[in-house]
Amino acid sequence: MSASLLAIVFIAYTLLIFAVTWVTSRRATNDTYFIGNRRSPWFVVAYGMIGASLSGVTFMSVPGNVQTQGFYYMPMVLGFFVGYLIIATVLMPLYYRMQLTSIYGYLERRFGFFTYKSGASFFILSRTLGATLRMFLVVSVLHTFILKQFGVPFWVAGLIFVMLIILYTFEGGIKTIVWTDMLQTTFMLLAVIFCIITISREMEWNLPEMMSQISSSGYMKWIDTDWSSKTHFLKQFLSGVFVCVAMTGLDQEMMQKNLSCRNLKDAKKNMFTFSSIIVVVNFLFLSLGAVLALYIQQKGLHFADTDLIFPTVAFEHLGSIAGLIFIIGLISAAYPSADGALTSLTTSFCIDIIGLEKKTAWTEQKKKKVRYSIHLLFALVFLLLIIFYNAVKNDAIINLVYTVAAYTYGPLLGFFFFGILTKHQVRDIYMPVIAIASPVLCYVLDLVCTQYLNFGFGFTLLIVNGGLTYAGMYLFRSKIK
Numbered sequence: 001m002s003a004s005l006l007a008i009v010f011i012a013y014t015l016l017i018f019a020v021t022w023v024t025s026r027r028a029t030n031d032t033y034f035i036g037n038r039r040s041p042w043f044v045v046a047y048g049m050i051g052a053s054l055s056g057v058t059f060m061s062v063p064g065n066v067q068t069q070g071f072y073y074m075p076m077v078l079g080f081f082v083g084y085l086i087i088a089t090v091l092m093p094l095y096y097r098m099q100l101t102s103i104y105g106y107l108e109r110r111f112g113f114f115t116y117k118s119g120a121s122f123f124i125l126s127r128t129l130g131a132t133l134r135m136f137l138v139v140s141v142l143h144t145f146i147l148k149q150f151g152v153p154f155w156v157a158g159l160i161f162v163m164l165i166i167l168y169t170f171e172g173g174i175k176t177i178v179w180t181d182m183l184q185t186t187f188m189l190l191a192v193i194f195c196i197i198t199i200s201r202e203m204e205w206n207l208p209e210m211m212s213q214i215s216s217s218g219y220m221k222w223i224d225t226d227w228s229s230k231t232h233f234l235k236q237f238l239s240g241v242f243v244c245v246a247m248t249g250l251d252q253e254m255m256q257k258n259l260s261c262r263n264l265k266d267a268k269k270n271m272f273t274f275s276s277i278i279v280v281v282n283f284l285f286l287s288l289g290a291v292l293a294l295y296i297q298q299k300g301l302h303f304a305d306t307d308l309i310f311p312t313v314a315f316e317h318l319g320s321i322a323g324l325i326f327i328i329g330l331i332s333a334a335y336p337s338a339d340g341a342l343t344s345l346t347t348s349f350c351i352d353i354i355g356l357e358k359k360t361a362w363t364e365q366k367k368k369k370v371r372y373s374i375h376l377l378f379a380l381v382f383l384l385l386i387i388f389y390n391a392v393k394n395d396a397i398i399n400l401v402y403t404v405a406a407y408t409y410g411p412l413l414g415f416f417f418f419g420i421l422t423k424h425q426v427r428d429i430y431m432p433v434i435a436i437a438s439p440v441l442c443y444v445l446d447l448v449c450t451q452y453l454n455f456g457f458g459f460t461l462l463i464v465n466g467g468l469t470y471a472g473m474y475l476f477r478s479k480i481k
Helices: 003-024 030-038 042-069 074-097 105-110 113-145 154-169 174-202 207-217 233-249 252-259 264-299 306-316 320-354 364-392 397-408 410-421 428-452 458-475
Strands: none
Touching (some): 003 113, 003 174, 003 320, 042 113, 042 174, 042 252, 042 306, 042 320, 074 252, 074 264, 074 410, 105 113, 105 410, 113 252, 113 306, 113 320, 113 364, 113 410, 113 428, 154 320, 207 264, 233 252, 233 397, 233 410, 233 458, 252 264, 252 320, 306 320, 320 364, 397 410, 397 458, 410 428
C-alpha cells in the first residue's frame, strides 16, 4: 500500500489530536498539568484508561502471541479484574484521604525520606523502561511501513514520534490526556473490530462460523496445567492480580488519571466500570489473534517475529482500507500510553525528587520552567532508549514489558503493602539497599530454578520480588512510633 497515503492519514489523525489539545490546555496551570484541577468526569477517565492500559504493545503483541500461546493470556486478564477491585477498595481510598498529587508521598508520611525516594526512583526507572519499550514497537511499525519508504532513518522516526508526544502534553498535562485518551480509545476499538470483520470476510466466515473455527482450532485454550511452564494458569492468574496492583495501583501514570476525578466516589465508579470493560476488550484482542493465526495458516505465511504478524497482514494482505484502519488503531493505542508516561514521569520527578510542591518561595512561572525542563529531559531519555532497543530487540515486547515490571515494580509492591498491612516502622536509611537487593536476589533465584529445577516463575517473579522486599522491611523494622 502507498506509504504516502499512510503518511497523510497519520498526519491528519495527529492534527485532530492537536485540536483537542488546544481546546483542553488553554489557561492551564501546574495544578491542571498534575491533577487536572480534580475536575475530570469519571466516565471519561474510565473509558480513556482502556487505551492507556492497553497501548500499542497490546494492539500488536497480544494478537501476535496467540499463534504460539493461544489464550493462555486470559487467566492473567481475569487476575487483572481482581487487581482492579483491590485498587478501588484499598489503594484509592488511601490516596484520596491523604490528598496526594504523587502517590509516593504516602511512603514519605508512612516510613520516611529514604523509603519515599526509593519508591519514586523505582517508579521512574520502571515507567521509563516500560513506556519506551511500548513506544519502540510503534515506532518500528511507523518506520518499517511508512517512513523507511522515504529514506528516513530509524532514529529520525523515533525523534518525530517523541516530538509529537512532547507537543501535545507540554502544556495541558493530565487534563489534555484524559480527553485525548477517550478519543483514541474509540478509534483503537473500532480498528480491532473492523480488522476482525475484514479477515473473517476474507476467509468467507460469518460471525458464528468464525467463533466455531476459533474454538475448534485449539487456539482458544485458556488453561495450561503444566506446573513447570511460565504460562501455568494459576501463575498467570496470580501474576495478573499483582501485575495489575503494581502497574496500575502503584503507578503514578495510571493513578494520576484517577486522582483527577472530582472525589473518591467518582474514582471508584471509574475503576469498577473499567475493570469490567477491560476483560471484554482483552478477549476481543485475543479473538483477533486467533483469526490472524488461522488466516496466516490458510495462506501459508510465516513470521519470525510475532509482533509483526498483525501489521504485515493488515498492510500487505487485506487491502488499503484495512491498512489505513490499522495505522489509526495503532496510533490510537500508542499515544495514550506514551503521553501518560511522559506526564507521570515529569510529575513524579517534579514532586518526588525535586519537591516542587514544597518550593513555596518559587513563583508559579519558575515552577513551570522547571517542569518544562524535566518534561524535555525525559523526552530525550525516551528517544535514546528507543534507539537502543532497536539495536538489541530479541523478544515479543509484551513479554519483555512484564519481565521489566516484575523486577522494577516488586520493591514498590513490598513497600506499599508493608505499610498497609502492618503498623511497623522501619529503619528508613536501609530501604534503598533492600529495594536494590530484592530484584537482584530474584534474578539469581529465577536463574537457578530455570537451569537446575526446570521451573519457570514467569510473571509471578513480581510476587516473589515484592515478598522479598516485604521480608527485608520486616527484618529492618523498628519500634512503632
